Amino acid sequence: MKSSAKRMLSQASKSFGMYEAAAKLQAENNDADIIHLEVGRPSFDTPTHIKEAAKTALDNGVVHYGDLSGSLPLREALAARYRQSNRVDVGANEILITNGVTQAAFSALMTQIDEGDEVIVFEPYYSQHNSKIELLGGKVVTVALDRNRHFRLDPEALEKAITTASKMILLVNPVNPVGTIYSREELMELRAIVLKHDLLVLADEVYEFNIYDGNQHISIASLPDMKERTITVSAFTKGYAMDGWRIGYAAAPENIISQMRKITMNDTTHPCVFAQEGALAAVTGSQACVAEMVTEDRRRRDLIVERLNNMPGVQCAHPQATLYAFPDFSAWGIQSDKLAHDLLNETHVAIESGAFYGNAGEGHLRMCFGSQVYDRLEEAMDRIEQYLKSQTLP
Numbered sequence: 223m224k225s226s227a228k229r230m231l232s233q234a235s236k237s238f239g240m241y242e243a244a245a246k247l248q249a250e251n252n253d254a255d256i257i258h259l260e261v262g263r264p265s266f267d268t269p270t271h272i273k274e275a276a277k278t279a280l281d282n283g284v285v286h287y288g289d290l291s292g293s294l295p296l297r298e299a300l301a302a303r304y305r306q307s308n309r310v311d312v313g314a315n316e317i318l319i320t321n322g323v324t325q326a327a328f329s330a331l332m333t334q335i336d337e338g339d340e341v342i343v344f345e346p347y348y349s350q351h352n353s354k355i356e357l358l359g360g361k362v363v364t365v366a367l368d369r370n371r372h373f374r375l376d377p378e379a380l381e382k383a384i385t386t387a388s389k390m391i392l393l394v395n396p397v398n399p400v401g402t403i404y405s406r407e408e409l410m411e412l413r414a415i416v417l418k419h420d421l422l423v424l425a426d427e428v429y430e431f432n433i434y435d436g437n438q439h440i441s442i443a444s445l446p447d448m449k450e451r452t453i454t455v456s457a458f459t460k461g462y463a464m465d466g467w468r469i470g471y472a473a474a475p476e477n478i479i480s481q482m483r484k485i486t487m488n489d490t491t492h493p494c495v496f497a498q499e500g501a502l503a504a505v506t507g508s509q510a511c512v513a514e515m516v517t518e519d520r521r522r523r524d525l526i527v528e529r530l531n532n533m534p535g536v537q538c539a540h541p542q543a544t545l546y547a548f549p550d551f552s553a554w555g556i557q558s559d560k561l562a563h564d565l566l567n568e569t570h571v572a573i574e575s576g577a578f579y580g581n582a583g584e585g586h587l588r589m590c591f592g593s594q595v596y597d598r599l600e601e602a603m604d605r606i607e608q609y610l611k612s613q614t615l616p
């Protein structure tokens with residue numbers, strides 16, 4: 223039999239990290255009470271008014287093919303929100319509705335990246351983006367964030383990584399896995415480099431609604447001269463607890479959006495029509511549901527940050543945003559992969575190894591505090607603390 227296409231040798235064939243290890247443990251030991259902090263998804267149910275809107279659409283026969291760009295009312299509502307909240311002047315023709323950020327980012331890269339083009343990715347990174355770049359024959363060039371300042375942007379390191387083949391910077395903001403938000407100063411420094419080297423930006427803002435303590439999320443497309451060279455992708459996934467709905471969107475200049483539409487229409491035609499009706503209710507309805515979920519996630523964040531900082535050999539910065547804490551366990555002198563496996567096997571708490579997000583994440587673990595209710599998080603912290611106290615810190 224002929225072998226698979228060469229592109230399948232890339233990142234895309236890598237594992238799902240601790241998720242697979244936890245599933246294997248569960249299969250081997252049916253009774254294991256595993257607490258899952260490795261998967262990055264909200265614990266909440268989708269707010270009722272959003273579900274009702276999708277149900278009503280179904281009952282009203284919204285079951286046929288729709289607009290290839292996504293529903294016009296949804297694009298108009300998103301464009302209005304971009305203008306008002308993100309301060310980016312976009313119209314409905316500059317929005318494309320997609321199956322989550324995943325499809326938005328993939329189609330964006332499909333339209334911009336040729337074989338050999340370099341895409342700069344900050345590390346620790348969200349590795350699925352790297353897979354996409356490599357599937358397209360692009361080259362991932364990683365630039366480490368400054369771990370001495372809890373993973374802030376290092377403009378000098380960025381400048382050094384730029385070559386004549388550099389085409390794009392992939393900016394995840396707020397940052398999975400480290401839980402930070404780029405400040406206006408950082409974004410202005412980034413902007414200066416982008417303009418100097420005539421680069422594009424793919425801005426993944428999927429955590430723009432998961433923000434704590436009054437921190438401000440700034441869309442890089444809102445900075446002067448950036449709209450023309452930025453493709454912003456976001457989704458209902460994390461902020462509205464709609465990860466399974468698979469509704470996201472891209473905002474970009476119309477010529478790029480129309481290219482992206484050629485990709486998505488060949489790929490999925492368009493996203494599910496009645497799911498888009500639910501998404502419309504999410505944008506146009508009360509945003510109190512988002513605020514309530516953020517309030518509860520902040521309480522969970524505070525719990526685990528305080529508990530972790532009281533454990534031997536652990537330091538944990540306060541995440542400004544996202545659903546993740548990225549504590550530093552390097553004082554234990556154990557490779558992150560091994561520590562994550564030890565914790566899974568000994569405590570049945572599944573946590574992602576920091577090294578899963580690239581070498582810059584070594585010494586850390588990523589814990590999703592948004593995926594479990596408060597009591598379960600307390601239980602997870604009890605188990606980890608007990609385990610660490612039974613070990614000898616070097």
Ligand SMILES: Cc1ncc(COP(=O)(O)O)c(C=O)c1O
Nearest residue numbers: 262322323324348398428457459
């Ligand atoms: C940074 C980042 N981008 C994109 C995604 C995927 O988003 P979606 O489910 O909307 O495709 C995730 C999910 O964890 C993520 O963390």
